[in-house]
Amino acid sequence: MVERAGVHVGKIITITSGKGGTGKTTTTAAVASCLAALGHRTICVDFDAGLRNLDLALGMADFAVADFLDVVNGQLKLMDACHESPHMEKLFFLAAPPRSLRTWPDSGSVVAMFDEMRKDFDFCLIDSPAGIGEGFRLAHAGADMSIIVTVGELPAIKDAQHAAEEVREMGVSEVRLLVNRAVLKTFYKTRTTIDDVIDMVGARLIGVVREDPSVTRALHEGIPLILYKKRLAAYDFLDVARRVIGEEIPLLRTKFQWGTAPYIPKL
Numbered sequence: 001m002v003e004r005a006g007v008h009v010g011k012i013i014t015i016t017s018g019k020g021g022t023g024k025t026t027t028t029a030a031v032a033s034c035l036a037a038l039g040h041r042t043i044c045v046d047f048d049a050g051l052r053n054l055d056l057a058l059g060m061a062d063f064a065v066a067d068f069l070d071v072v073n074g075q076l077k078l079m080d081a082c083h084e085s086p087h088m089e090k091l092f093f094l095a096a097p098p099r100s101l102r103t104w105p106d107s108g109s110v111v112a113m114f115d116e117m118r119k120d121f122d123f124c125l126i127d128s129p130a131g132i133g134e135g136f137r138l139a140h141a142g143a144d145m146s147i148i149v150t151v152g153e154l155p156a157i158k159d160a161q162h163a164a165e166e167v168r169e170m171g172v173s174e175v176r177l178l179v180n181r182a183v184l185k186t187f188y189k190t191r192t193t194i195d196d197v198i199d200m201v202g203a204r205l206i207g208v209v210r211e212d213p214s215v216t217r218a219l220h221e222g223i224p225l226i227l228y229k230k231r232l233a234a235y236d237f238l239d240v241a242r243r244v245i246g247e248e249i250p251l252l253r254t255k256f257q258w259g260t261a262p263y264i265p266k267l
Helices: 024-037 054-058 068-072 107-120 134-139 154-169 184-190 194-201 213-221 232-244
Strands: 002-004 007-009 011-016 042-046 091-094 123-127 145-150 174-182 204-210
Touching: 011 024, 011 107, 011 134, 024 042, 024 054, 024 091, 024 123, 024 145, 024 174, 024 213, 024 232, 042 054, 042 107, 054 091, 068 107, 107 123, 107 134, 134 154, 145 154, 145 194, 154 174, 154 194, 174 184, 174 194, 194 204, 204 232, 213 232
Parallel strands: 011 123, 011 145, 042 091, 042 123, 145 174, 174 204
Antiparallel strands: 002 007
């Protein structure tokens, strides 16, 4: 949460990437689920109109009825349009429109919706469209933090660099980097390290999430990752959530960066 004039209000966090396929939506769902598991009232908003699949990652495919346009256009109140997870308390979801938008709403209306969310929730996580376009910009309207998700491949890192530059130009005060689906052999092949990725993107690291088949299995079974099997990725995303709320959690020590054995935190 953030504090304004002595009053605690919810924090808007946009999860984005420079290109598709980096696990941005999985990250949104996993971090939001972890925040809810830690006791924080959290809402996820799918901003990827036409390509929405955040509902699947949350195990809420049957709840994508109303969407954020219904709230922005004043047709539904926020709490009437969103749904609470059947799996977890304090976790809510607001869908994207089922079709791509030819005309996006004005930024003032989107900011007004986000401000309403600040009143009802501790955290609001926005699943931004990949790439730099109108949806990307609106997803960052009034955001307090942007988490840029990339993988250890050069095209994804380069696109993440462009996304970080764009986010800073929009005035987002805190830009963080998450390296997803980290596989040691990928870094060996490209002769890069996590430090190289940080330097190229130019953003402070918030977490490294290791490749884990449990992510795909949880998705197909419709279960939030944190409730599935406590394996590598679940621990890594939980650490990211704890850093989001301000806890001092040591960054994962792996061979990707320091050449030591993995450090696996406990729940």
